[in-house]
Amino acid sequence: MIRTAYAAQLVSIGVHGIALHKLRSLLTMLGIIFGVAAVIAMLAIGEGARQATLRQIEAYGADTLYVRAAKVIGDQLRDAKRAGSAGLSLADAAHLRAAFPFVLDVAPQATVDEKVVYASREPKATVVGIDPAYHRLTKQLPDAGRLLTQSDVDGARRVAVLGPSVARALFLHEPPLGRAVRIGADQFEVVGVLAGRAGAAKAAEGGVQIRTREVARDVYIPITAALEAFPRIRDAADSEKDPTYHRVREMIVRVGGTELLEPARRALTKSLARRHRGRQDFEVIVPLEILEQSRKTQDIFNLVMALIASLSLLVGGIGIMNIMLASVTERTREIGIRRSLGASQQDIMGQFLVEATLISAAGGLLGILGGFAISQSVHLALGWETRITPLSIVLAAGVSCAVGLIFGFFPARHAARMDPITALRYE
């Protein structure tokens, strides 16, 4: 009971002392405010990035790798063609599927450089030739109608599955199923509309270097139909490129587990290089690795932020020490009076420690609010995902109290060790 009353009294003395010098106390708090705000914002950004990364891995599947057509131009192109390579092809996809038992699925894609037209409406859209494996690997689901099937591919049927925003832009309020859209010179029947899926678009916001399309603007047709109807692949307008090279732009390859990614990459690279007559006209990418890479970048960012936060807290702590020393000197006589009335060294020490800790804790509180503001601003300005965890708030509060205790210690001890009589006579 007595100890509680005593603690309450120390806090009340501390609040009183701070209230007497409002501006000075606020200025003293600034370092702590910035430091804590930086800690909170840093952890919020870090946590947001971590969440985005996790979602991204989830969206793509952690056990996939990409085989992507590399840019081949000029002499290299002529050389590759002379050697007999045609770049990535459907035959490559079939080979990978057949040759490696650990390859569970292969989804080749070919992008078509054509517009999609219906009733003279030409919305922004990307036409992609795929096979059903693509739907499976990217976890696409139909909102209406159906997805592309193996028989669509086998028969090179002129059918299309639309992304939700393309469907809306083309058909407005008409039901799209069963209607025909014009792609290039051919008519394609709409057999399905995809369910909207935010994952891929969101993941791209995370700043990770995997090229993703906006699924909502995609138009999918069987890859066989794409290769047959559109001999010119996307970007073939570039005279440096051969429209017949790299008919398949990219393949998503799913393997039987993340531990197989690295051996699979080596095996696929070797096998494809042999098929391409030793020409490295493709690259094999492991998304997980890229995510790891981005995580490392994130770690460096965190380290820099932690350094800034620590420096700010250090400067804030020194500020507190400075102001507390000034306060102790200013209140020398008060210390003498308190000692004469029965305050022990411990009481005096406690009084100044509590005051320093209160300043620093109040700074911490304002800093937490500042951290909220910063992470919200980062989210709004840069589009980065941020998330403030309870742990970071506890950490910030703990750190700010600790700074008060550590940097308040020396001034408090100085106050406690004053000779009471000298203090009483201090003018």
Next chain:
Amino acid sequence: MNRAPAVRAQGLVRSFEQAGGTLRALAGVSLTVEAGEFVSIMGPSGSGKSTLLYCLGCLDRPTAGTIELGGEPVEELDDRSLSALRNRRIGFVFQSFNLLPTSTLADNVGLPMVYAGLSRARRRERAARLLEAVGLGKRLDDYPTQLSGGQAQRVAIARALANGPAVLLADEPTGNLDSHTGREVMRLFGELNRLGLTILMVTHDPQIARHSGRIVRVMDGAILEDVPVPDPIREEGSEESKRLLELLSHFGSGGPSE
């Protein structure tokens, strides 16, 4: 009831290390003050009278010699116990009042009770009664800067009495007051002494010293003479001191009533 002397000092030496060598402020002082005595310590500036007072009040530690308060030796006590002793058994009154300018009168008077562990409500209630007793009962929430010297010294006396001390130590309590106000303070001291409070007062004013029952003259850190006052001045008791008397009979002495 303990009949040990209120204060007993033997062979007190207090020396300070200075640039020019060692300064002996006290050079072997022995002094016994019985409970209920009112003693004046007189002497010129630098004679060591204040140092003696602070040593007896456990605010300063003697270089050598022993001190007993109410029969209890204090030289072995650590800072904490010594502070507790100062808090419960001793009340200090200073020449310059030494009130905290940024605290209210109630908080000033309640300050010793903080270190005795009293709750805020108890402190305020008791401070109100003490201030009432010294005639400032309506000014609990005023600040020291709003007071005259006499009023400030009365608040300081109320504060010194906060925990019901056995000994009041006063260092030139009338030094900053005019003679009329000084006499008022002496009247208060006289009443307190009559209640049984032991008072040791440092003064250089012979007129003030005549209010006490005994005068100890100090010179160069040693006692020059120690004589009783033949006919001490007894100011007539005022309304205030009667209230004080009534109040303190509730408190008892030698520690707070809790």
